[in-house]
Amino acid sequence: MARQPPTKPRKNASQERSRATVDALVEATARILVRDGFEKASTNRIAEVAGVSVGSLYQYFPSKEALVAAVIDRHNEEIMGIVRAALAEVADLPIDKAVRKLVTVAIDAHRINPKLHRVLAEQIPRTGQLRDVEAYNREIQTLVRAYLESRRKEMRKVDLDVATFICVSAIEAIAHNTVLHGAEMLSEKMVRTLADETTRLVVGYLR
Amino acid sequence: MARQPPTKPRKNASQERSRATVDALVEATARILVRDGFEKASTNRIAEVAGVSVGSLYQYFPSKEALVAAVIDRHNEEIMGIVRAALAEVADLPIDKAVRKLVTVAIDAHRINPKLHRVLAEQIPRTGQLRDVEAYNREIQTLVRAYLESRRKEMRKVDLDVATFICVSAIEAIAHNTVLHGAEMLSEKMVRTLADETTRLVVGYLR
DNA sequence: ATGAAAAGCGAGCGAATGCTCACATTATAT
DNA sequence: ATATAATGTGAGCATTCGCTCGCTTTTCAT
Structure with missing residues (x-):
């Protein structure tokens, strides 16, 4: 043959x-x-x-890039698994309950493997293959938008895309900065406080 | 000799x-x-x-690092110049006026040199000498905290450090993501909308 | 048992990079 | 005018890196 x-x-x-x-x-x-x-x-x-x-x-x-991309993907899949689950779990909850849960989950997700998360955020040049991180961001954006749409009656009148962008950016940044600055020694109390405050920020904004 | x-x-x-x-x-x-x-x-x-x-x-x-660090520093000094000026200008204004100004300035500052900003954010590994970006962040944190302290009577009861962290993180992230995603073709109208919404987010949170 | 496909090996190539050093040129002070 | 310091040069060294290729070992269907 x-x-x-x-x-x-x-x-x-x-x-x-x-x-x-x-x-x-x-x-x-x-x-x-x-x-x-x-x-x-x-x-x-x-x-x-x-x-x-x-x-x-x-x-x-x-290539070496492919190897690093595989690591990134594995880590992102872990995070996305948690986030997807949380968003499903939250689908029927009112905004205040939902936001609290999502904020908590966002912080927890960033804390899965803080050292790896830090390296990926600080040291990996987002070039070539590595640029696809944006895809995950877009998925989150879409999912959150869908949730907000289903809860529109609890909200003031806003452009949904803009509101989604604002909320996701804010939550993501706070979770991110919390994990990066606080390293691993974050008291549970501090985490709770930050979650409370972030929830207030977002909920107050949406309605 | x-x-x-x-x-x-x-x-x-x-x-x-x-x-x-x-x-x-x-x-x-x-x-x-x-x-x-x-x-x-x-x-x-x-x-x-x-x-x-x-x-x-x-x-x-x-070293090569030193060269890149110099570029980062030049860019950060440009931004910090604008931010410092804005914070001084805003010192005697009430919270709502001040926040609006600061949000606008944050977006403008990120738009100074978007291409460079993007490269610095996406491609430069924050390693060795390059880690000092945090210093600028700390300065902003300090300045904003001082402003908020002087306006405490207009605010609800909050831990000032926490509130500062939340507000700075949120504003910074929104400005950052706006410039990164929208590239350079951002309609002025869109920018104004985002500034309005971000202002609402932050002001609503503070009081 | 056997042969072919799958998996694994690792010395080493070619290219690139950061950086040095022996030397040349320009500026300054006397 | 001359000596000394400041500034500038660039061929090339030492190293590292990503990656290839000729080859061996393991697995598996028959």
């Missing part, structure tokens, strides 16, 4: 061993990012830490 | 020619950042674009 030269399978993992390799590579990338920062994350080092050869690395990831 | 070996003056510019060299280097760095992004900004290229030799570059800047 005339086969195409099997020199370049490139990419997909089918056997279990290779899936483990891929996992090890992504995990190693994340660990290096957290421990040593973006600059120290060379492909050679990632392969070494993963206990894998560089050659194997390039069987599954076409 | 026994002098210290004049082999390593390093750094300070005293004659006019050298000050021009320093300027050219910073300007070239900024231009490369805007035109080609952070990755393409090598010291050799910066020197070339500045019409200066690499050697001269290293007489005034100990």
